[in-house]
Amino acid sequence: MTGKPVRAQVWTRPIVVVGLLMALLSLMYLGYVVNPEKNLHDFPIALVNQDVGDTLGGQPTNVGDQIATALAQNIPADKVDLTVTGIPEMQKLLLDGKIYGAIIIPNDFTKRLGILGTASVVSGKVERPVITIQTNPRIGSYATSITLRITEQALAKVNETVGRQLTDTVDAQLRPTPDTAAPPVSGAAQLTLAEPVDVVITPFRPLPDGTGGGLSAFFYTLLVLLAGFTGAMIIHTMVDAALGFTPTEYGPWYVHYPSTPISRLRTLLLKWGILAIVAPLVSAVFLAVATLLDMPIDRAPMLFLYSTLAIIAVGVTALSVLAAFGSAGLLVNLILFIVLGLPSAGGSVPIEATPKAMGWLSTFEPMHQVFLGIRAILYFDARGSSGLAHGTWMTLLGLLIGLCFGAAITAFYDRKGLHRSADRARVTEE
Known part of the structure; x- marks a missing residue:
């Protein structure tokens, strides 16, 4: 079988599109990790x-005040937002997932330090004063590891400084006169004085088993986004095929139904309706599979409802984009929901450990908003202040934008007479 030579654009356009898309993928994914x-x-x-x-x-x-001042100096302000607060406010911030960890200096720290200095020359059992690092494992294991690195490095310098000051204090107390040498202190006591502070690490509300170390919320979010995104692609393709706007091909079987006289707006409304039926079914499937795998879910009805809302919001927007841009909408949706969404979601690497551009994307990217809602339901008792309120309102806003955009653009196309029919198809000979 012979025919006309293949035009250059047949092979150059896919190369350019794929090359640019992969360049964006590598920049976003490698750049943030x-x-x-x-x-x-x-x-x-x-x-x-x-x-x-x-x-x-x-x-x-x-000494607690001295340590607080030293920590503020040793912890880089351009990297860490160090908030000085009390115990009740700290616990609330941890409960809401607003902080990744805390450094706690107890009320008897100076007193215990003095007792330790006295015990270095007087026999008796004594414990070193304690500074506690409290982590927030429900934020994620990566955020916890960064918290520990920052705090342990800062406290190591503090421990060295406090040890030097305590050694000088003990030395001065042991001198009979300022001009005479102090009696020698035992080697064990010298080691204790050199590092007098005991740094204790304790997790705040550890996660139960079955959460993947704090990653289950992120992967559940990914499932919900994929359900809305890919669900929209499937519904769009199958409905268009059934209405005769695109051919259907399975292996060697090929069929192209006659075009149905239906407006763009009515077509989009039909697709939205199908999505609204599919969304709760898929949400129920996700919940059933998670339960079958023993994933801890304390608020299953809330997770079901929010997941359904998120699937509908993502799917409605994706269908509107396809209605507006046609085949090019596939690339737009891929970039909007996946390419830009994953790095700015904050599910694996915290937003504060990614380039600032990711933080800007996270203010509106759908995946981050949905992640905040699902994480709040799974890990933070579904409290509104822990991200559920923000995630819900942003999801509703996304749904409203998708509905308005899709309805407006298809109604505009219909008013302009840009109907989807075979007699309007253009054949360009180049």
Whole structure:
């Protein structure tokens, strides 16, 4: 079988489109994951100083205040948002997922430090003063590891400084006169004085088994986005094929039905209706599979309802984009919901450890909004302040935008007489 030569655009256009899409993919995905420490900005950590102070070496002293000041100096302000607060506010911030961890200095820190100094020259059992690092594992394991690196590095410098000051204080107390040398202190005591602070790491509300170390919310979000995105693609293709606007091909079987006289707006309304029926069914399937796999879900009805809303919002918008741009809408949807969505979701790498452009994308990207809602339901008791209220309103806003955009653009096309029919198809000979 012979025919005309294949035009250059038949093979050049796919190469250009695929090349540009893959370049965008590599820039977004590799750019947000290769160097989180370098990209760190506004990483939220709380500092709680409860120390009431005591008398050391005959002088009123509050070592907790000194440590708080040192931490503020040692922790880079351009990378970490260090919030000084009290215990009740810190717990609320942890409960709502607003901070990734906290440094807690107890109220008897200076007193215990003084006791430790005395115990270095007087026999007796004594415990080192404690500073607690409280992590927030429900935010995610990666955020926890970054929190520990930041806080442990800062406290290591603090421990060294406090140890040097305590050693000098003990040395001064042991000197009979300022001009004479102090009696020697045992090697064990010297080691204790050199690192007097015991840093204890405790998780705040550890996650139960079956959450994938805090990743189950992200992957559930991904399922919901894919259900709306791919569901819209499937509904769009199958409905257009049944209405005769596109051919149907399965292997060697090929059929192209006659075009149905139906407006663009009515076609879109039909697709939206099918999506509205599919969404709760898919949401129920996700919930059933998660339950079958022993994934802990304390608020199943809430998860079902919100997932259904998110699937409808994503699917409606995706169908509207396809109605507006035709085949090119597939690329638009892919970029909007997946290419730009995954790096800015904050599900695996926290937003504060990605380039600032990702933070800007997260203000409107659908995946991040849905992730906040699902994470709040699964990990934070479905509290509105933990992200559920924000996720719900943003999802409703996305749904409204999708409905208005789709209805407006298809009604405009219909008024202009741009109907989808065979007699309007253009054949361009180049």
